[in-house]
Amino acid sequence: MKAMVLAAGRGERMRPLTDREPKPLLRVGGKRLIEFHLERLAAGGFREVVINTAWLGDMIEAVLGDGARLGLRIEYSHERPEALETGGGIFHALPLLGADPFLLVNGDVWTDIDFGALHRPPPDGSLAHLVLVTNPPQHPRGDFRLVRGLVAEGDGERYTYSGVGIYRPELFAGCAPGKFPLLPLLRQAIARDALSGELHRGQWYDIGTVERLAALDAQLTRSARAS
Numbered sequence: 001m002k003a004m005v006l007a008a009g010r011g012e013r014m015r016p017l018t019d020r021e022p023k024p025l026l027r028v029g030g031k032r033l034i035e036f037h038l039e040r041l042a043a044g045g046f047r048e049v050v051i052n053t054a055w056l057g058d059m060i061e062a063v064l065g066d067g068a069r070l071g072l073r074i075e076y077s078h079e080r081p082e083a084l085e086t087g088g089g090i091f092h093a094l095p096l097l098g099a100d101p102f103l104l105v106n107g108d109v110w111t112d113i114d115f116g117a118l119h120r121p122p123p124d125g126s127l128a129h130l131v132l133v134t135n136p137p138q139h140p141r142g143d144f145r146l147v148r149g150l151v152a153e154g155d156g157e158r159y160t161y162s163g164v165g166i167y168r169p170e171l172f173a174g175c176a177p178g179k180f181p182l183l184p185l186l187r188q189a190i191a192r193d194a195l196s197g198e199l200h201r202g203q204w205y206d207i208g209t210v211e212r213l214a215a216l217d218a219q220l221t222r223s224a225r226a227s
Helices: 033-043 057-064 085-097 183-191 210-226
Strands: 002-006 048-053 073-078 102-106 109-111 128-133 145-147 150-152 160-167 195-200 204-206
Touching: 002 033, 002 085, 033 048, 033 057, 033 102, 048 057, 048 085, 057 073, 073 085, 085 183, 109 160, 128 183, 145 195, 150 183, 160 195, 183 195, 204 210
Parallel strands: 002 048, 002 102, 048 073, 128 195
Antiparallel strands: 102 160, 109 204, 128 160, 145 150, 150 195
């Protein structure tokens, strides 16, 4: 089973840091954000990883190379001249990902989600299986409900999509090359009862601002000193 790490975003809210370095290469706790993901993927039994890039993407490839030092084989899906958004970026990478289900990881988050436990296809009848988390302060309303193992919309207790999920390529059937978001495809799957999910109650941080990056860096640094 392959994994894909989303790393093509411009990181506008992280400027000026992202003017000179792509967001996935920013450091927290003395390590680059994307390296946390790659190490967890390797520990979880993944060996083949696809990384999509756009803004300063050549820097990501220069730092990570072929992934051998991390015990991985990395391939790159370069999006030029501009990023294709999440849906378009995944669709563009499908030739590298192949016909089997794959794990998707958003490079903009830090989490202790066990990737090894997600080394499996979505349940039968599901086009994708999302990992949801409790809502962070900056996103109090959340994204989706979770009803008897299925992701749903509407009123009620809602959770936030973590950016981690298991996807079948069939979710993208009928899509055309180009720039498009992922959310409409997820909503189509919800309407067909074809989107399953689970709740992760561990650590998860959306690194969306310079302030949140600094807070996570301080926390990880304290934890490392205490251990």
